[in-house]
Amino acid sequence: MKRFTKITAAVTAAVLALSMTACGADTTTFGTINGVTIPVGIYINFQYMAYNEAVSLVAQEEAAAAVSSAAPIVPDGSADVASVTLPFIQKTVEGKNVRDWITDTAIEDVREFAIIDQKFSELGLGYGDGERESVINYIDQNWEYFSAELDELGISRESYEQVLLNSMKRQEVFLHYYGKGGEREVPDDVIKEYLLENNARIDYIPMELKDGEGNLLKSEGKAERMAMAEDYIARSQNGEDFASLLAEYNDYYDTLIAEATPADPAAENAETAETPDTDELDPNAEAQVITNDTTITKDSAFPAASVVTRAFEEQSAYPGQERYFIVEDPAGEYYYVVKLFDLLADTADFENNRETVISTIYSEEFDELVRSWLPAQEVVLNDKSIARYKVEKYEEMYG
Secondary structure, three states: OOOOOOOHHHHHHHHHHHOOOOOOOOOOOOEEEEEEEEEEEHHHHHHHHHHHHHHHHHHEEEHHHHHHOOOOOOOOOOOOOOHHHHOHHHHOOEEHHHHHHHHHHHHHHHHHHHHHHHHHHHHOOOOOHHHHHHHHHHHHHHHHHHHHHHHHHHHOOOHHHHHHHHHHHHHHHHHHHHOOOOOOOOOOOHHHHHHHHHEEEEEEEEEEOOOOOOOOOOHHHHHHHHHHHHHHHHHHHOOOHHHHHHHHHHHHHHHHHHOOOOOHHHHHHHHHHHHHHHOOOOOOOOOOOOOOOEEOOOOOOOOOOOHHHHHHHHHHHHHOOEEEEEEEEOOOOEEEEEEOOOOOOOHHHHHHHHHHHHHHHHHHHHHHHHOOOOHOOOEEHHHHHHHOOOOOHHHHHHH
């Protein structure tokens, strides 16, 4: 779980100044943290991640600056492009020189890596079912594709594996505090409230407000289509399967189109010739069931923004209830017959979403908790390694 906020430069500098001293000329290590030697590959891995993050942040900052102000004009009348042509490594990100930002960020990431390893062990935690094996299998299957690049960067397979496993350890430490039975356990009511505010589960039938030729229906035709929509709702409430009702409507509209389309004798003959003998059809083959059952989010516009808005209005007004409604899209081209489910009716689904929801809500708070553990670390930085593995290498390879 990558943290979303950064410790301030002043705090970082103060902590490092108090705890770090140079060690020997061996550049195979990052240094030691609480007496544990950290391979330099761990540092390089986080340095590379910080480089990519810096590239993204610089691009965002420059795009924002370009929107907020026009390029300055120099005396000869041309635009001043110095800020555009400045080498990336000399630019700034979050008010700091890119090179320093990447180095400081990578060092902090290594420190968090170390504290997570320590907490994982101290708390007696283990991986989830098959998690460690999945990481090893992933590396086994893909190592040949990216090993050359990692080797050029100075990242060994062992270091790469440790970083991936550490991300799983971080999640297990997070769940120790925020999961069931944890010191900061998240109540079910908080999870339910978040789910209901941000998600809704619907099924729907999009009914074209057009005739078979594609012409928009007049008032009488729309009234007939509305009556059909209301009938679908009544039948669903009486137990008919919504997918069957969708299939019925699709057949109805396909027939309208077919009846409005002039017959093509040549096409009919070809279709007849290609129709397989019923004896050749697989009697055990199951008909494909088409459904529009889906979970939508509050900021989505699918299947239509008007449907999303109405769904969340209904869910807010009638939490825990199954609801039906009909929405006409603003363009007047569709009626949407919508079935809104009780999002929390399936307890198994609720439990499956628990970890995702608490991670979304409390990840930043957990990041702050992790950073609060860092000042107690005894860090001895191998400045020879920091000096050897320069940020410029990434510009040479990827810039």
